[in-house]
Each structure stands twice: as C-alpha cells, then as structure tokens.
Amino acid sequence: MTRASVFFLAFVFLAGPLAAGPGAEASSSPSDRRSFRFTYEAVVSKIDPSARRVEMWLPVAADTDVQRVTDLKVEAPSGVSSHLDREYGNKILNVALDPKGAESLRVRVSYTVLRKEDRRSPVRMTLREVRSPSPVSDRFLQGDRLVPVDDFIRSIAREVTLGKSTPLEKAEAIYEHTVETMRYDKSGTGWGNGDLYYACDIRRGNCTDFHALFIGLARAASIPAKFVIGFPIPAERGRGSVAGYHCWAEFYLDGFGWVPVDTSEAAKDKARKAYFFGTLDPNRIEFTTGRDILLAPPQNGERLNYFIYPYVEVDGKAHAEVEKNFAYQDMPDFPRKAFLFRRALQ
Template identity: 45%
Template sequence: MAVPGVRLSIMGTSARGQLKSFMNLYRAIPLVLLSSLVLFAAGCRAPGSPSRSFHFDYIARIVGIAAGAQKVDIWIPVPQNDETQKITNLEIKAPGEHRLTTEKVYGNRMVYASLGAPFPEEAEVRVSFDVERREVSGVSSLRAAAAGERLLAGDRMAPISDEVRKRAREASARGGGAVEVARGLYDRVLEDMTYDKSGKGWGRGDVGHACAIGQGNCSDFHTLFIAMARSRKVPAVFEIGFPIPTGKTEGRIGGYHCWAWYADGESWKPVDISEADKAPGKTEYFFGTICRNRFSMSAGRDLVLEPEQQGDPVNFFIYPYAEVDGKPGGAKVERSFTFRDLN
C-alpha cells in the first residue's frame, strides 16, 4: 500500500518480543553461559549516564538510471528504539510507492521504495528523525538475538576458518568465563590489527583480509573479533551506525562506524576495538562501554531485505541498496548524512 510522505514514531520492542528473541538465543548458547543467563536483568546503563540528543537527515538521490529501465527498487535502513537509543519524529519522504518493512532474521527496519518509468532526472528519498543516545556498558536484550544460532556461525566474509580458531585458542588460553575469553580476544585483535585505510580490500569486514594484512577499518576489526568469539562458542553480533563528531553541534557525516556485542552470560556487552586502537588511553573503556557519540542503524551480516532483493545477501546494511529491473546496479545512488544537536 502506498504511503505518501508518512510521518511516524518508532515503537520499542515489546517485552514479549524480547523474550522470544532471548529464547531463540537460549537454544544456541552453550551450557556454560546458560547456567547464569538472566533474561531480564536491568540494563547496565547507569541512571544519569551521559546522553546526547540530535536530529539526523539521511538522504539518498537516485540519478543516472539506465536507458530503457522500467523499475527501480531501493531499500534504506531505519533506526529503532532499544536500550541504547530513543528514536522519535521519524519522517519519510519518497517518490512512488514506499513503506516501512522489517527483515526476518535480525529484525532490522527499513524503508522500501519502488519507482516506475518514466523516471525524473533525480529521485530523492529522505529519512529524518531525532535521536537520544546514551553511554552504555551493557544491555539486557538485543533485537538481533532473534537470529539465534546465526550468532554462533560464520558469515560469508567472516567464515570461522582454521586461522580464526587458532588465534582464538591462543587468545583464550587462560580460560575463564565469557568475559575473560572476550577480553583475551579483544586484546589479540588490538595486537594483530592497525586502523589503516590505505591500500585495497579494507572496509568489507573480510576476515581473511584482516588476518592476512592486519589492517583496516572498524568493520575489519570487529569482523575478526566476532569470528573469534563465535569459534569459542561466545555469541556475538555486528552492529553498524553513524558516528556523531565531538566538538561540533552540526555538520555532515562522512561515513559509518561499527562495533560488536557479545553475550557474557548475564547481559550483552559492547566492544569498540577500532576506537581503542585509535585512542590507546581508552582501551579499558571500550571493552564494555560505548559512548553517546554514535547511534545504531542495523545489525547483522548477509541480510535478506524485505521485500527480498534479487541480488546477493547484503554484506551489512548502512547505505542505500538499489536494484534496477531486479538487478543490482543500473543507477547511481548519491548519499548524504547530516546532524544537528538538539541540546
């Protein structure tokens, strides 16, 4: 059903939905973690923890559509409420038919728009919303926990290879519970990786490239951590969003930022290893805490969108994904991201 210029407010995940998500994960978590898992422990966000409120505009412009094309489909991620953030005043403006949808595995939300010929020279999709984001040191539930056993398996670009297993065994040789194992993996990734976006192959979350080259961006750091954690039977999740600059109250955002979560037996704990690499003085902080200067757009890898795309699963979902006549490509999608502080 067409939804011309809908204005919506995002609803949080229901308690029943959280329970279902945790029960799915419950079946996948090994006995050592199950014995102490608390389904609805209080979130680890301390009362009065630092928060930041801002307005965000996500704009996708579809240009250069191939001659003779009949249909363009585009999917854009839409953030949701959870224990780390509150999303309000969601507004979507798009040409043609468009609607909010949710993919079935990780629960990511998106706007799907479909345009038919004849096409304008430029078609713009704008997603605007307000965010209140808090510093957090853990959460009692994750929407992505609904992925269940996927949180212990490899991804297409992050297989649990022999090299991954070897590094994980070495990093966790001292044993201990999930937190001790995760800390060993965190330190090993810091030791093995350097934040460096020179050369080719970085930025895809390719665990083989990370192991071979030892450098990359946040996706490469956290892909390696997640694969290593899963090889040690510690459930782990990839999450991606946008960084919000400190020292500025408004401006453009150049690109994404990502981090990871792992299950410690009582809650989900965040790690941001690439930020720890860039700021060694915050190594302890970023093992178990993420700051307010970011927000999440989606989680998971190898995503089948809703409605299902004709192309391959999406590696990770932060930028617009478009198909022309059922095939990836065939049009250029320009994108821009801006923020403005509200307090």
C-alpha cells in the same frame, strides 16, 4: 524528478517504551547523553529512460535500550512501505515506483535521536544490577561469508585464549589481541569489507576489519557475537555532515546478556581501551545488526555484506549510481524522562 510526498511513519516502528541500563539516570551527565536530528538522503541517478521499476531499500535507525528514535519523517515520490528482515529484525524502508522517464530519484529520511552512553560492562556492574538476558540465537555462533568459523580460525582462537577459563576471560583476551595486533589504516585496497582472513593476514583496516577479527575469534571460542553498524556523530556539539559509517560488536555472556565493544576506537585511543570494553560513548547512531543481509522485501541481487547504505535495483538489477548524504544537528534539550528503567515497567 517526480514531486516528493512526505510520510510520517513513526507509528510503524517506534511503539513501546525505552529502557536504559541499570542505574543510568542516577549517574548521567550532559557529556554522556545527547539529542540530535539525523538526516539520511539518497539520490539515484542515471536511470535509463526505458526503465519500468526503480526499487530502493534503506535501513531505519534502531530503537534500543540506549537509543530512542522519534519523529521519523520520510520524503519520497511515492510507494513507501516499512518492513523487518526475518533474520535479524532490522527495520527497513522500501520505496518502489514507476520512474515514468525520470532520470533521478531522491529519498530523504530524518529522525530525532536521543542517545545515552551504553554501559553494559560485566566488569563494572554489580550482581544486583544485572538484568535477565533474553535468549540468544545460534546464528551468532555461526560464520558469515567473510567471517568463517573454520579450523584455521579456531586454532587462532585457541592460541589467543590459552589459559583463560571463563567466557569473559576469553572475550577480554580476544579484545586485547584485536586492539593490540590490528592497526587502523585505510590506505591501499582490501580494507572495509569486514574480511576476517584479510584482517588475519594484513593486520590493518577500518572498523569492519577490526570487528570481523573480534567476532570471528569470539564465535570460534564458542562465544556468541554480533556485528552492529551505524554512523559516528562528531563529539563537538553543533551541526554538520557525517562522512560515512561506523561499526562495533557485541558478545554474549550467559547469565548477563550482550556486552558492547569498540575495538577500532580503542586501537585509535589506547587510553580508552578499558572504556570501550563494555561501554560505548553516545556519539553514534545505531542502524542495523548482522552480515549477509536478505532485505525485506527480498532483493533480486546477492545478500548484502552489511546494510548501512541504500541499496537500489532498477528493473531487478543492482544499480550503483546512488549519491549519499548524511547530516546531524544537535538539539539543546535532552528529555530526562525519555529513558525509563525497564524493570519498573514490567
């Protein structure tokens, strides 16, 4: 394996202040915020000795109103560059090199993450707390390859939202329908693709399938909605490995802004169903938004269904032999001034 170099890329992505939700500091407590180190490692193996180019794309954790990412450290052989995808603005690291006969390639990325509880419930916020929303793209009303917005889906959306007049009422009805008619079950095959028709037919799956149903029905009801994916962090403080991704959704209300929902977590814990409509716990790290992802620089292969795991091409062809390892380690002190109220800065 080629000897790794270490790159510190914090200045590339992480400039700018971070805001928190309205009044968040005043009501924060140790249980609704956390600080941890997150490590993302990918190892490409079984590279043909005759290969002339290996290229890897990795998602970069997002900076948001409730998540601050600092101290980004990249360990890679060489050829590291940073990019934003044009459609969603996702942050991407690209590693490209001549393998020179190497049979494997290792890339390791680590961050310090400060995460707060995400409180954007339109039900619980008072009018004075509502921030001016940013413009929403029409992309979030359009279908995806596996989440179409067609006549069949529109008919389901009309049925689910019958008697509801406002976008908020319709979103609540779609949330209720998703949580109460889907079952979190990863047995068998077909789950995990975020396939709306699969969700409608089988009524079970993982978080991608739950949120395909919510997003598809919301868009069919003319409510903009988007897919968000990252990793779950165990609620127990400490250190350990993270087995795989977790995703959720956001929907948009005119005059208010984006509202987060986590239908799969609500289905697993019905006692917290009301909580997960407009609120997300801090035990997660957000990476990317959207489906049918065109990477930057563009990949030769098909658009990615979603982008959370590393994508690799060897000599321009998709390469599946990639081992993934994710880990976290909690840090003892959460800097209280890490989150600034945005309106005070404008």
